[in-house]
Amino acid sequence: MDLHAIASDELRVEIGSVGAELRSLRLAGGSELLWQGGQAWGRRAPILFPIIGRMPGDELEHDGRRYPIGQHGVVRDRRFELLGISAAEARFALESDQETLRHFPFPFRLEVGYSVEGTRLTVEQTVTNTADSPFSASLGGHPGFAWPLSPGIPREEHSIVFARPEPEPIRRLADGLLLPGPQPSPVEGDTLRLRDELFAADAIVFDEPRSRSVRYSAPGAPAITVDFPDFPQLGIWSRAPGEFVCIEPWFGTTAPQGFEGDYAAKPGQFRLEPTASRSFRYGIGIEAPK
Numbered sequence: 001m002d003l004h005a006i007a008s009d010e011l012r013v014e015i016g017s018v019g020a021e022l023r024s025l026r027l028a029g030g031s032e033l034l035w036q037g038g039q040a041w042g043r044r045a046p047i048l049f050p051i052i053g054r055m056p057g058d059e060l061e062h063d064g065r066r067y068p069i070g071q072h073g074v075v076r077d078r079r080f081e082l083l084g085i086s087a088a089e090a091r092f093a094l095e096s097d098q099e100t101l102r103h104f105p106f107p108f109r110l111e112v113g114y115s116v117e118g119t120r121l122t123v124e125q126t127v128t129n130t131a132d133s134p135f136s137a138s139l140g141g142h143p144g145f146a147w148p149l150s151p152g153i154p155r156e157e158h159s160i161v162f163a164r165p166e167p168e169p170i171r172r173l174a175d176g177l178l179l180p181g182p183q184p185s186p187v188e189g190d191t192l193r194l195r196d197e198l199f200a201a202d203a204i205v206f207d208e209p210r211s212r213s214v215r216y217s218a219p220g221a222p223a224i225t226v227d228f229p230d231f232p233q234l235g236i237w238s239r240a241p242g243e244f245v246c247i248e249p250w251f252g253t254t255a256p257q258g259f260e261g262d263y264a265a266k267p268g269q270f271r272l273e274p275t276a277s278r279s280f281r282y283g284i285g286i287e288a289p290k
Helices: 098-103
Strands: 003-007 011-016 021-027 059-062 065-068 081-085 089-095 108-117 120-129 135-137 139-141 144-146 159-162 191-193 204-206 213-217 223-227 233-237 244-251 270-272 277-287
Touching: 003 081, 003 089, 003 108, 011 108, 011 120, 021 120, 021 277, 065 098, 120 139, 120 270, 213 244, 223 244, 270 277
Parallel strands: none
Antiparallel strands: 003 011, 011 021, 059 065, 081 089, 089 108, 108 120, 120 277, 135 270, 139 244, 144 244, 159 191, 159 213, 204 233, 213 223, 223 277, 233 244
16 A cells, blocks of 8 residues: 655654555654554544445435445545645545446545644545536545553543533444434533443444534543534444544434435435535644643
């Protein structure tokens, strides 16, 4: 895999050409903060497009025709073109082709930019409709962070603190699809105390979160703040025995159980007219341990 490094004096980042995927995240002189893959989950921070999660039967229907589409869409295993790179910025692009059109029957262009300033990484994703008709889509990030954040810190001392209290019910999944009934929120006020049992029923889905940022930390460890102003949903996920937790900004969610009909009717998507573009940003800020 081609790796491309960008950095500031405080933060070093590596991105792979395959999937334009974030591959490494380190404070200067610090340990790796991004999960590096393993038996529980082999990825690090894939980009999810044009679906998040799954479609029923792993098929997408459009104009009466069915197209096979796997979990999280069509871009995470494709090689992106490197458009340009400097000391602190890198930009990548993927154009739809015959392979993507087998699964998602709409031409598109996806550009992904990474920029580092101080201890903050900004990720910008821009979707352009290059078709002659509108289409709908979802888009998401899936960065997996080390849990524990530093060797020797007990996993149960880690928590995710939301910018605002989150008392509203959450959603859960079965076989990768969204269950119809809401579930009580495991967030205590503004704090989600991490433990493996939280993820026995797959991801925790916040489909209407009040917060636009969260802070992941533990005493004596670096702290990671993820802000997601352009993403209305948030997923939090882990899978034992992996030592990671994913904090996932989403526009859209996996398909609801029982969803049928044309893909355009899937709830929670954004719509693009021909030649239109839409950009989405999220940020990852790192604080050194105190």
